Amino acid sequence: MLEIKALLVGELEEILSISQNVGVFSKEEVATVDELFQGYLKDPVISGYNYLSCRLNGAFAGYACWGPTALSKGTVDLYWICVDKSFQNQGIAAELFRAVEKKAAEAGRWQIVIWTSSKPEYEQARRFYQKMGCVLATQITDFYDRGDDLCVYMRILEKR
Amino acid sequence: MLEIKALLVGELEEILSISQNVGVFSKEEVATVDELFQGYLKDPVISGYNYLSCRLNGAFAGYACWGPTALSKGTVDLYWICVDKSFQNQGIAAELFRAVEKKAAEAGRWQIVIWTSSKPEYEQARRFYQKMGCVLATQITDFYDRGDDLCVYMRILEKR
DSSP: OEEEEEOOGGGHHHHHHHHHHTSOSOHHHHHHHHHHHHHHHHOHHHHOOEEEEEEETTEEEEEEEEEEOTTOSSEEEEEEEEEOGGGTTSSHHHHHHHHHHHHHHHTTOOEEEEEEEOSGGGHHHHHHHHHTTOEEEEEEEEEEETTEEEEEEEEEOSOO | OEEEEEOOGGGHHHHHHHHHHTSOSOHHHHHHHHHHHHHHHHOHHHHOOEEEEEEETTEEEEEEEEEEOTTOSSEEEEEEEEEOGGGTTSSHHHHHHHHHHHHHHHTTOOEEEEEEEOSGGGHHHHHHHHHTTOEEEEEEEEEEETTEEEEEEEEEOSOO
């Protein structure tokens, strides 16, 4: 049984452990996940960060972090979707993505924006976002580092 | 005499007053300026926000807010440049822009990114950024609101 719900205080260890074991995040990025989670625990509304967890038959399988884009009325940011290595290729990331779409639409928002990297390690992520109906809105050369571009994906939730 | 330096604690009133009197910022945006300034006062390094003030013959004429882009090695964000109405058209914004360029280069960064709006109120700002050598890297439809696009300007600081 697959269950998606708001992440609980006690699940910080799980999300940090998953973030490390997927082998894509740098130390700095794992620290950012931690920092955003602390904001979420303090107050999800003020921090602007929301976490959803996904459990499969009770086991912690993955999480998504998203939140309303600062100063925007229509956009939400999808910061990360992360699925434990042993739970990959079972459609869990897609379920988390659809759950974020639902939350965004319920909040009256009409699009999701995803900032990601052009590095080979993120190719799987980029292909995933395209499969979920996102389009590459722009790519900005050397944004993160030399040879590491910013890729901005957009998912439009409803017809304009 | 024109003097640009790090903003002081006691200058919060000046920056909020200017941010209101330029007539472009919404209440929410003025609140954001305030919030970022509180982070800066607490710790500019941790907050990631840096403020520069510009005084003309001792009078507070304007300020710039900038900071290293999260998770990037090469980019800085220029959040706002704001010049008091009575000091406009005297090249103060350009001096502040050049000062941010200098700070960014000193920090080993090679580009500045500016996120702004496509709304008519920001046309002056967009023209200013273009005049300073920025290029429109992308425009994302309805990002802030229906009919209010995100415009991303980039300024490359050195030859790649």
